Amino acid sequence: xVDVENNPSFTKKFLITFAAHAGLLLLAATxxxxxxxIWKTNDIEIIRSAVRVDxxxxxxxxxxxxxxxxxxxVQMPKEADAVKSPDKVDQKxxxxxxxNKNDLVVQEAAKEKEKKKTNFLSSLSDYAKKDVKKxxxxxxxxxxxxxxxxxxxxxxxxLSQGNALTGDxxxxxxxxxxxxxxxxxxxxxxFWRLPDYLLKKELRCRIRIYLNSNGSLMKSEVVExxxxxxxxxxxxxxxxxxxxxxxxxxVGQRLTSSGIILGxxx
Amino acid sequence: MKKLIAxxxxxxxxxxxxxxxxxxxxxxxxxxxxxxxxxxxxxxxAEQKATATELTEILRNDFAFYRHKFETIDYFDxxxxxxxxxxxxxxxxxxxxxxxxSEVSPKGPSLEAKYKAYSVxxxxxxxxxxxxxxxxxxxxxxxxxxxxxxxxxxxxxSIFTSKIIFVSDRTTVNKHEILKELYIxxxxxxxxxxxxxFNSVVxxxxxxxxxxxxxxxxxxxxxxxxxxxVRTIKNIDLKMFDLHSKKISTVxxxxxxxxxxIFSSRGDSIYLTLSFGGNADIYxxxxxxxxxxxxxxxxGDDVDPSVTRDGNLMAFLSNRPGRAHIYTMxxxxxxxxxxxxxxxxxxxxxPRFSPDGKDIVFSSWVDNGFDLYRIDAQGNQNNMYRLTKxxxxxxxxxxxxxxxxxxxxxxKMVTKNKASQDVFIMNREGEIIGQLxxxxxxxxxPQWTNVxx
Numbered sequence: 064x065v066d067v068e069n070n071p072s073f074t075k076k077f078l079i080t081f082a083a084h085a086g087l088l089l090l091a092a093t094x095x096x097x098x099x100x101i102w103k104t105n106d107i108e109i110i111r112s113a114v115r116v117d118x119x120x121x122x123x124x125x126x127x128x129x130x131x132x133x134x135x136x137v138q139m140p141k142e143a144d145a146v147k148s149p150d151k152v153d154q155k156x157x158x159x160x161x162x163n164k165n166d167l168v169v170q171e172a173a174k175e176k177e178k179k180k181t182n183f184l185s186s187l188s189d190y191a192k193k194d195v196k197k198x199x200x201x202x203x204x205x206x207x208x209x210x211x212x213x214x215x216x217x218x219x220x221x222l223s224q225g226n227a228l229t230g231d232x233x234x235x236x237x238x239x240x241x242x243x244x245x246x247x248x249x250x251x252x253x254f255w256r257l258p259d260y261l262l263k264k265e266l267r268c269r270i271r272i273y274l275n276s277n278g279s280l281m282k283s284e285v286v287e288x289x290x291x292x293x294x295x296x297x298x299x300x301x302x303x304x305x306x307x308x309x310x311x312x313x314v315g316q317r318l319t320s321s322g323i324i325l326g327x328x329x
Numbered sequence: 330m331k332k333l334i335a336x337x338x339x340x341x342x343x344x345x346x347x348x349x350x351x352x353x354x355x356x357x358x359x360x361x362x363x364x365x366x367x368x369x370x371x372x373x374x375a376e377q378k379a380t381a382t383e384l385t386e387i388l389r390n391d392f393a394f395y396r397h398k399f400e401t402i403d404y405f406d407x408x409x410x411x412x413x414x415x416x417x418x419x420x421x422x423x424x425x426x427x428x429x430x431s432e433v434s435p436k437g438p439s440l441e442a443k444y445k446a447y448s449v450x451x452x453x454x455x456x457x458x459x460x461x462x463x464x465x466x467x468x469x470x471x472x473x474x475x476x477x478x479x480x481x482x483x484x485x486x487s488i489f490t491s492k493i494i495f496v497s498d499r500t501t502v503n504k505h506e507i508l509k510e511l512y513i514x515x516x517x518x519x520x521x522x523x524x525x526x527f528n529s530v531v532x533x534x535x536x537x538x539x540x541x542x543x544x545x546x547x548x549x550x551x552x553x554x555x556x557x558x559v560r561t562i563k564n565i566d567l568k569m570f571d572l573h574s575k576k577i578s579t580v581x582x583x584x585x586x587x588x589x590x591i592f593s594s595r596g597d598s599i600y601l602t603l604s605f606g607g608n609a610d611i612y613x614x615x616x617x618x619x620x621x622x623x624x625x626x627x628x629g630d631d632v633d634p635s636v637t638r639d640g641n642l643m644a645f646l647s648n649r650p651g652r653a654h655i656y657t658m659x660x661x662x663x664x665x666x667x668x669x670x671x672x673x674x675x676x677x678x679x680p681r682f683s684p685d686g687k688d689i690v691f692s693s694w695v696d697n698g699f700d701l702y703r704i705d706a707q708g709n710q711n712n713m714y715r716l717t718k719x720x721x722x723x724x725x726x727x728x729x730x731x732x733x734x735x736x737x738x739x740x741k742m743v744t745k746n747k748a749s750q751d752v753f754i755m756n757r758e759g760e761i762i763g764q765l766x767x768x769x770x771x772x773x774x775p776q777w778t779n780v781x782x
Contacts, residue, residue: 269350
């Protein structure tokens with residue numbers, strides 16, 4: 064048996080072996096780390112590809128089918144119109160309920176704005192009333208006014224006509240004139256068509272129209288030209304082809320004397 | 330105070346009402362009403378009259394392809410001399426947008442056709458030119474007249490002078506040894522011409538940007554010496570057909586070359602798929618030096634490249650996510666700006682860019698056949714549109730040079746064991762314009778030639 068502890072050559076050899084092993088271990092760790100990083104990047108890539116699969120399905124309907132559906136949806140309210148007698152033109156049915164996704168009508172937006180202003184005023188006054196009671200009824204703070212605001216928000220999301228009470232126009236709350244002119248875009252739009260190249264140019268023209276008391280077109284004039292004669296001409300033609308609804312006597316008088324300006328498109 | 334505010338509101342309202350503008354809203358796209366009137370014929374023989382009539386018919390047929398833009402209608406005053414005495418106010422009254430009038434008279438052995446086009450709404454004459462028309466090149470003349478008028482009307486080139494190349498197996502004699510050759514025809518399916526006589530199989534042709542060359546793959550026989558015996562090995566070689574000299578040259582005959590080579594936007598290099606590395610990758614090869622550059626490096630298979638006209642974007646098909654899906658990337662460096670475009674569909678194939686590089690049309694396996702879809706090049710999934718349905722299996726789409734049409738093949742079962750496969754054309758909204766080939770064997774890989782400005 065060799066005395067291990069007191070053998071200097073053993074200690075020396077032991078140290079060398081130890082150093083060698085430590086070195087090997089370190090090397091293995093480093094190599095492992097490097098290999099690991101490479102492996103990891105590959106892993107990430109695979110996960111990325113796998114996670115992003117199957118978000119939506121392939122579209123079922125063709126473009127042609129969708130167009131057909133849209134056409135049918137828009138045509139339906141028009142048919143309903145035709146049934147009604149021309150004397151009783153109902154503003155609610157004048158604008159189709161289904162509105163094309165591209166139909167960005169600023170007039171509607173402006174109307175909503177006005178509505179917000181007036182409604183805001185009324186909700187303000189409501190709020191003022193509520194203020195008095197507020198101290199006594201701390202539990203239900205904004206009962207009615209929050210209802211109002213909710214209704215207001217709901218109406219803001221809607222592009223359809225609404226009813227006579229909420230469909231304000233710039234002329235003041237529930238104005239007859241306001242209600243009448245709001246029906247004009249819907250009446251004109253079926254005839255307001257442009258060829259492809261003019262659509263892309265994003266032009267604008269404005270036309271003032273004067274109507275007879277029976278709603279027929281008395282006069283139309285370009286008050287602001289687009290600079291492109293064909294564009295103006297198309298807008299004028301749309302106005303001329305439109306069958307305007309019969310206005311009431313007061314509205315008719317105003318349309319005969321001062322007319323109204325139509326913006327194509329704004 | 331409240332009253333004062335209310336008063337102010339009312340005042341501002343009434344002031345506003347004075348010059349209130351009622352916004353009518355955005356206009357719908359309208360089809361232009363177009364009349365191509367019968368020509369006034371001056372001193373023509375019966376035969377020449379027939380030529381003049383045919384000329385007009387070709388023009389009408391050409392414009393009918395753009396039916397999403399033009400509604401070609403008959404002239405209500407047939408027989409009136411619309412060329413010598415145009416009646417613009419009357420045309421305007423009848424809602425016409427464009428009017429094309431013509432006069433044909435003899436000039437030596439050929440005919441002289443004078444054309445005038447009017448924009449009726451503005452009352453302007455937008456086109457006036459005279460053309461020499463020969464009976465033997467009647468269709469050529471008619472298409473170029475139609476193209477000139479279309480350019481005057483829209484400011485853009487038409488497809489009327491373009492051609493479509495395709496592959497057909499109609500020369501096959503033996504069912505077990507299918508032969509496919511290369512053909513070229515007018516955009517309207519007329520004047521089909523056979524370009525190759527290999528008695529072999531031509532695969533996936535591609536047209537150079539200047540229309541002078543067609544590149545395609547060909548299954549050819551390579552002779553090889555092995556163990557002192559000559560062996561014949563089938564190999565897919567890359568060939569180039571010069572349309573002017575009608576000469577065919579070999580671009581590359583290295584073993585392992587696959588089909589699917591396309592020209593780069595400049596035409597001096599090609600993108601092709603090579604599979605010698607074990608998996609298919611896309612390479613760019615310089616046509617002069619034959620130097621290769623790897624474009625995709627992933628271990629998945631990358632095939633079927635398509636590049637935009639500016640050369641900045643490449644779409645290709647890759648199975649790296651597990652199934653065949655569409656990717657885009659910048660082909661200037663390997664895997665640069667890689668982006669996945671398609672996420673659904675069992676199997677997507679043949680992504681092809683529109684000329685403006687904004688859209689990609691591709692085929693996707695649905696139920697039991699392929700149908701065509703269009704998506705924007707950014708891969709916005711909301712802008713994916715289905716184009717075909719219930720029209721057999723629709724594959725291999727390619728955009729027209731003006732981006733308005735898509736040519737594709739449609740396979741339909743004729744009987745239980747027999748299927749027809751023909752070339753069809755539709756507009757980019759999926760409205761089928763017509764069938765270009767009929768009873769012409771099975772047709773494959775239609776490609777549109779470019780329109781040179």
